[in-house]
Amino acid sequence: NPNVALFTSVTFLFEFLSASGIHSSARFEPFNFYVFTSLTQLICTIIYICFIIYFLIIEIKLLMKLKLKYFYEFWSIIQLDIISCSITSIIIYIWRFKEYNRLSSLFRETNGYVYINLQMIVYVDDVLTSLLGFCCFFGTIKFIKFIRFNKSLRIFVQILKYVTKDIISFSFMFSIVFMAFLSLFYLLFTSSIASCSSLLSTAQMLFEITLMSFDATDFTGADPFLGPFCFSLFIIIVVF
Incomplete structure (x- = not known):
């Protein structure tokens, strides 16, 4: 419904597998083009942008001062990631708003009797969601910097430094x-289990098996011998 900035993209996919x-x-994928839904959100966004500009100026000064040494600092990389993801999110936000105006105008002119391809918009919307997730992720890591004086946290960091080589070897x-x-x-x-239709979904399924949250009956239905055998082998070698 373009009148309320609500759209839904529907994709039906038929994949012909190489194994028959x-x-x-x-x-x-429902999504909306609302930029701001409340005054509070607008104010918070403006404050956030001001902070990003402030930190951007600081990081530019540090980069000019430290030059290549700047990239050897862990917290500098984290700060750079936050700024990059935030600026990219703002650009996508603006583009998405312009795209909404274009689609709304097209819909009004044709009364909805024209094909509107939303795949690109859906992809960009997914990218925006991912960028916001990375912003939260790096921001949470940045928060550790402010609580690094905590005694328990210092002990935890020292333990990680001590076992770094062992963790890398195990990984x-x-x-x-x-x-x-x-x-x-x-x-x-x-070709027989939906969870194994792609490498990504197969990896997700294996992680679910590791957490013991997967229904093993699918393997029995796929192959009476190989299914339970491979499942048991994975449980014995990886889980146990």
Whole structure:
């Protein structure tokens, strides 16, 4: 409904798998083009932009002073990520508002009797959501800087520094084993289990199995022997 800035993009996808079979999926993505829904949101946005401009000026001065040494500082990288994601989000916000005006005008002129492709807008909206998520993520990490004087936190950081090599070694070995099972499950069950239709969904399924929150009956239905065998093998080697 363009009159209230509400749109829905519907995508029906039929994927012809290389191992034979067809995997169908449907995606409904409602979204709106509201820029500001309240005065409070507008005020908070203005304050946030002012802070971003302030920090941008500070970081530029530090960059000019430290030059390449600036990029060796962990907190400088975090601050740079926050500023980059924030500025990109603002640009996308402005573009999305202009795109809404264009779509609304087109809809009014044609009374809705024309095909309007929303795929690009949906993609950009997903990018905006991801950028906002990264802003929150880096902002949360930045918050650690302000509580680093806490005794418990200092002990935790020291422990991480002490076991860094062991963690890296374990992560490397775990990645190799996980990739092996990822290839195994994807190649064996890509045409019979919906959760194995892609590498990304297969990886998500394996993480769910690691957390013991996956229904194993799908493997039995896919293959009476290989399904339970591969599932049990993953549980024994990875989980236990």
